[in-house]
Amino acid sequence: MNQNERARQFAQLHVKGQPLKLFNAWDAGSAKAIAGAGAQAVATSSWAVAAALGYRDGEDLPLDLAIETIGRVATAVELPVSADFEGGYSDDDGQLAKNIARIVDTGVVGINFEDRVVKGAGLYSSERQAQRIAVIRAAATKTGVDLFINARTDLFFEHFNEAENYVDEAIERSKAYAEAGASSLFVPGLIDDALIERVVKGSPLPVNVMIMDGVSSVDRLAELGVARISFGNIPYVDTMKALADAAQRIYG
Numbered sequence: 522m523n524q525n526e527r528a529r530q531f532a533q534l535h536v537k538g539q540p541l542k543l544f545n546a547w548d549a550g551s552a553k554a555i556a557g558a559g560a561q562a563v564a565t566s567s568w569a570v571a572a573a574l575g576y577r578d579g580e581d582l583p584l585d586l587a588i589e590t591i592g593r594v595a596t597a598v599e600l601p602v603s604a605d606f607e608g609g610y611s612d613d614d615g616q617l618a619k620n621i622a623r624i625v626d627t628g629v630v631g632i633n634f635e636d637r638v639v640k641g642a643g644l645y646s647s648e649r650q651a652q653r654i655a656v657i658r659a660a661a662t663k664t665g666v667d668l669f670i671n672a673r674t675d676l677f678f679e680h681f682n683e684a685e686n687y688v689d690e691a692i693e694r695s696k697a698y699a700e701a702g703a704s705s706l707f708v709p710g711l712i713d714d715a716l717i718e719r720v721v722k723g724s725p726l727p728v729n730v731m732i733m734d735g736v737s738s739v740d741r742l743a744e745l746g747v748a749r750i751s752f753g754n755i756p757y758v759d760t761m762k763a764l765a766d767a768a769q770r771i772y773g
Contacts, residue, residue, distance in 0.1 A: 522599075528630035528667045531601035534561055535705055535727040535748045542739065543751045545605075547573045548590060549597035551756070556598040563598055564631075565591060567605035569757035580639045584610045584620065592627035603631030603669065608639035609657070617653060618660035621668075625661055631669030632657075633707060636694070637678075644675055647694045651701040658702030671729055671749075672703035677710030688716050692723035699725045705749060712736045714745060721746040 522530065534541040541561060546552040547569035555563055568578040570590055576582040591604045606624055611617045624632060634657060636650040637643075645653065654672060661668035674694050676687045695706040706726040711717055712735035721728045727748030730736065732755060742750055 524628055524630060524666055527601040528669060531562055531603065531630045531669050532667070532704065534601075537721070537727060537746045537748045538743055540739070540743050540747045541749045543603070543749065544756050545569060545752050545754070546594060547757050549593040551760070552594045552597050552602070555756075556600050560600060562601040562603065563594065564603040564633075564751065565594055565605050566751075566754050566757065567607050567633075568754040570605070572754070572757060578607075580607050580610055588623055588627060591624065591629060595628035601630045602628065603633065603671065604629045606632040606634060608635055608637065609653070612638075614653070614656045617656050621657050621660040622664055625664045625666050625668060630666070631671060631704070633671045633673050635673040635675055635707075637675040644679060647690075647697045650694070651697040654698055654701040654703050669704045670702060671705045671707050672698040672726070673707035673709065673729075675710070677708055681710055684711060684713060684716055688719050688723075691720055695720075695724040695726050705729055707731070707749075707751070709733075709751075709753070714741065717742070717747065718745045 543564040544555050545564050545566035546555050547566060552563045571578045571582040574582060574586060595602045604624060609617045610620050636645050638645060654670060657670055674691055676691050677684050680687050691708060703726060706724050707729040708720055709731040714737055717730060729749035729751060730742055730747050731751045731753050739750055
């Protein structure tokens with residue numbers, strides 16, 4: 522398949538109630554292992570990619586190195602690949618467009634794009650983030666690739682203990698992001714079943730939930746209508762623990 526065919530395949534995997542499960546990778550080797558286990562697609566975790574290369578999450582990993590690593594993942598497997606591209610590595614729309622063209626050139630068919638101000642504080646306003654998503658959509662269209670934009674809102678990380686008070690804002694952001702060209706809504710930090718269901722019912726976009734402490738099982742999330750489930754940095758953390766345990770048996 523060519524890149525656009527993989528992009529269409531990836532989009533079709535987002536089915537409400539039959540969620541795409543993404544056990545996140547951090548390099549070519551982990552991507553191959555996940556693909557070999559029967560995955561339908563591969564997605565990177567920015568936290569895991571950065572950690573594996575000795576950096577902290579939050580765009581501390583240099584852009585060139587991030588793009589190189591993502592490119593290695595994209596060429597290592599035949600599956601559709603989505604890259605966690607954080608905030609796009611720029612607040613300037615012109616530079617953001619250039620960065621998107623570079624990431625699309627690696628062969629990926631999707632990105633995560635968050636509304637947190639990565640090198641600042643808080644979130645972008647809904648209007649400003651919608652503008653940024655529109656820039657991404659236009660830049661991707663120029664490349665000829667129907668990029669899948671997983672629009673991440675950090676509302677529930679910012680307001681974890683007051684999640685119920687921010688569900689309506691999440692839904693409104695989803696509507697604005699959809700109009701700007703987003704393909705799905707990512708709500709990491711939202712763990713309550715009833716609130717997840719409210720977002721699913723109110724969002725015009727398929728909803729992505731991240732596994733973390735307090736989140737229900739994959740089967741339960743499917744019942745709630747979730748269309749995509751991410752495992753974030755869990756695969757990396759578990760793998761590093763297994764490595765450390767094995768090393769301890771040798772050296773301990």
